Amino acid sequence: MDQFLDLPYVTLDEGKRDSFREFDLYVPRAGKRDDGQPPPLICFVHGGAWRSEDKVDYGGLAQKLAAYTGCAVAVPNYRLTPREPTADNYLHHPAHAEDVLQFLQYLQTWSGPEGSNASPLFDRARLFLVGHSCSAHMLPAIVLNNPSDPSLEPPVALLHSVKGIILSEGIYDVDTLLKKFPDYRDWFIANTFGDRESFADFAVSTYPHREGGSHIRYLIIHSSGDTLVNQEQSQLMYDHLLSLGDNGREGGKVSRNFGDLTGEHSAILQGDDYVHIVGDFVLSNI
Numbered sequence: 001m002d003q004f005l006d007l008p009y010v011t012l013d014e015g016k017r018d019s020f021r022e023f024d025l026y027v028p029r030a031g032k033r034d035d036g037q038p039p040p041l042i043c044f045v046h047g048g049a050w051r052s053e054d055k056v057d058y059g060g061l062a063q064k065l066a067a068y069t070g071c072a073v074a075v076p077n078y079r080l081t082p083r084e085p086t087a088d089n090y091l092h093h094p095a096h097a098e099d100v101l102q103f104l105q106y107l108q109t110w111s112g113p114e115g116s117n118a119s120p121l122f123d124r125a126r127l128f129l130v131g132h133s134c135s136a137h138m139l140p141a142i143v144l145n146n147p148s149d150p151s152l153e154p155p156v157a158l159l160h161s162v163k164g165i166i167l168s169e170g171i172y173d174v175d176t177l178l179k180k181f182p183d184y185r186d187w188f189i190a191n192t193f194g195d196r197e198s199f200a201d202f203a204v205s206t207y208p209h210r211e212g213g214s215h216i217r218y219l220i221i222h223s224s225g226d227t228l229v230n231q232e233q234s235q236l237m238y239d240h241l242l243s244l245g246d247n248g249r250e251g252g253k254v255s256r257n258f259g260d261l262t263g264e265h266s267a268i269l270q271g272d273d274y275v276h277i278v279g280d281f282v283l284s285n286i
Contacts, residue, residue, distance in 0.1 A: 001063055002027040004113040009106040010175065021099055023076035024055050025113065026062045027121050038119070039071040039090075040126035040163065040286060041107070042278075045131025047169075047266070049188040050096055051081045061269050068279040072122040076103040081191050091192050093202065094149040097138040101152055104129075108158055128164045128282045132269065133229065134192075136170025137204055140237075143216060146209035160211050164285045168221035168267050169229050172237040173206075174199035180230050205236045209244055210276050217253045219281045223261035223268050231258060253280075 004025040006064050007151040012018060032141040042065055078099035088251045108124055131139040143162060144151050161255075171177055175198060178185055185195075193199055220240050222234035234256070241254040257277055261268045268274050 009103045012140045020077050020079040023074050023198045027076050027106035028066045038123045041122035042071050042073045044130040048219035050192040051133045054094045064275045097141050101142050125161045127162050132165045132168045137166035139207050145210045148201040164217045166219045172233050173203040205240045222258045225262040228250040228265040228267045
């Protein structure tokens with residue numbers, strides 16, 4: 001497994017570094033494809049309530065996904081909301097998702113890491129995006145038609161390159177989430193979105209397709225053992241995607257797995273079952 005770590009996806013002055021806007025890339029040395037074409041790229045975007053965690057925490061998961069699928073796997077960082085924001089350091093939605101979008105745009109023109117061979121490591125026209133917890137909110141905020149945040153509109157070429165999206169243990173409707181977990185408002189929601197009466201504008205489970213985005217296939221995952229985000233969130237997103245039509249039916253462009261995982265919210269990422277569920281979806285849609 002070749003590893004390329006701490007790759008910047010923003011341009012900075014020489015000698016400067018922004019660790020929040022870097023990514024790691026894991027490339028299996030012997031891919032499973034035998035047609036001579038570079039494999040798709042899987043991008044795993046970490047969770048952490050918009051305020052914590054780091055790409056380094058998911059190197060093991062990325063390597064497992066790469067080995068199982070034969071695809072390169074990229075894991076980006078993004079800027080986080082401080083646990084105790086001040087006027088000088090406050091960062092809030094949509095800045096986190098803007099970073100993820102910038103990362104995805106960077107991949108569209110990136111020539112590859114220094115030290116890699118001349119052949120492409122992945123097919124930039126075939127991306128599979130994986131979001132967990134809060135990043136399962138960020139990805140739909142980018143690929144669906146998001147009227148609240150015009151800064152998250154992706155270029156048409158990038159949207160066309162996204163072939164599949166896997167979302168696990170996601171937060172899709174903040175108002176509904178707070179009815180079940182009211183303490184989350186003070187814990188991280190107010191700092192992330194601002195302290196407001198309603199968060200309906202940020203409900204990605206209500207956004208329509210963007211023009212040119214209805215081809216994307218979705219897999220919604222939820223563990224029966226998750227006590228931090230209830231299954232209602234995933235059901236809302238699944239039902240909404242089905243309602244968008246265009247073959248959005250069971251067995252079509254939208255599928256779900258609510259039964260195979262039984263671990264806690266983040267613990268599911270440590271087991272092989274998650275790797276197989278995500279990997280099988282990717283392999284079945286290549």
